[in-house]
Amino acid sequence: MKPIIQLLHFGYHQAMSCLFPVAIFGTLAITSVVQIPFIHRYDAILLILLGVQFFMYRSGLETGDEIKVICVFHFIGLALEIFKVRMGSWSYPEPAYTKLLGVPLYSGFMYASVASFMCQVWRRLRMDMTGWPGFMPSMLLGGAIYFNFFTHHVMPDFRWWLTALVFIVFRKTWIIYRVRTIAYRMPLTLAFLIVGFFIWLAENVATFLGAWKYPDQYQTWHIVSFGKISSWFLLVIISVIIVAQLKYVKARRAAKDSWFSSFI
Template identity: 60%
Template structure:
């Protein structure tokens, strides 16, 4: 259930890959599906208003990254569409939003509690530095491994408690970052197979996404968790004050 939105995107990708829709470009169809899915989830109560705001924020953040990366040739969207800006279809932002949707859903369904979460003065600048490195590494040194080392130091003591049924389990947050990043890499292989986007080495024929991409998703997941966690902490403080 936490993966409901990502699964809907997978299904739409598979259907649009196998069935041509006269008068409707594939990327435009995917955008319509993503918007309708968000409307349904919100109207049925599967998604709260605050969660919808977070997902919208991720759509904007992701779209900004997509515009830059496509411009730099990191990947491409070769198919035509009406809803394309500078080579980037608008549905692509929902790929990042789907990660946020999963985090918000999992947080609520597993009743997550974070223990020893770092101060805002550490987590927020680190998230900004990670996001900026996705852009700056095209021009200067790639600091991903330096940032990963800092992340380990900052989140070394942080543990996530989660409930399955009536039993509560715990896991080091750093391990959860790695695991979610790995499973997103698996999802990325599925989505590129169905033509969600294309890496340069996949132009002629589909190939497995390079294992190095796991580190990119690992860092992106950390940005996502930091944003969601800090926003929830701020929300809790405001609620207590009221």
């Protein structure tokens, strides 16, 4: 009975951490079948998602620090979207006033939703890590992964070399997470794979609902290539690196303030 209770608590916190991603897919689903009058679909999606973010912040479901991380990911994702659309990797065929260089502004929220999940699940499961490789190796690897999304259009694709580096750099890194009073752990690279797989599933739902289209989906929708899982695997790594570094900076700052206050 106890394992079932643990699983239910774990599932509850995972579900609560997915509130913003679920809001995105719910919005995509509703707007794909319900036409909102006097406004383009992409514009409506942006307004709805801004409202959701405001509600989550005001209700305490997200903290101010988490909103800052989400904003960072929104701009990182939007920059990548603009480049990828320009290179013809995919497109947003519907009209909108809130498009920037062919990319609707709501698209950044799809990347931000990954950051939202990371921040929420970190807080709800009281996560920590052991064997973190440190600031410089993790940030250099994260930067190389991000820029490879751009440079592979004009240079060789180093995706698989970077994937090998991930397993080397994070070979000693484990996630510690807590469900009620019991602590569990798993290799960080396994967590990357699991989250990347679920994002790939979400991508299939999103393209089916017309959030964007790959060139081979214009005539009829079909499943997104399994090769995309590797892209999401690498994107998740960027998310975890940034969130983890911000969490560590905040923890060190709190420890420093606590040490200083003890002498006042």
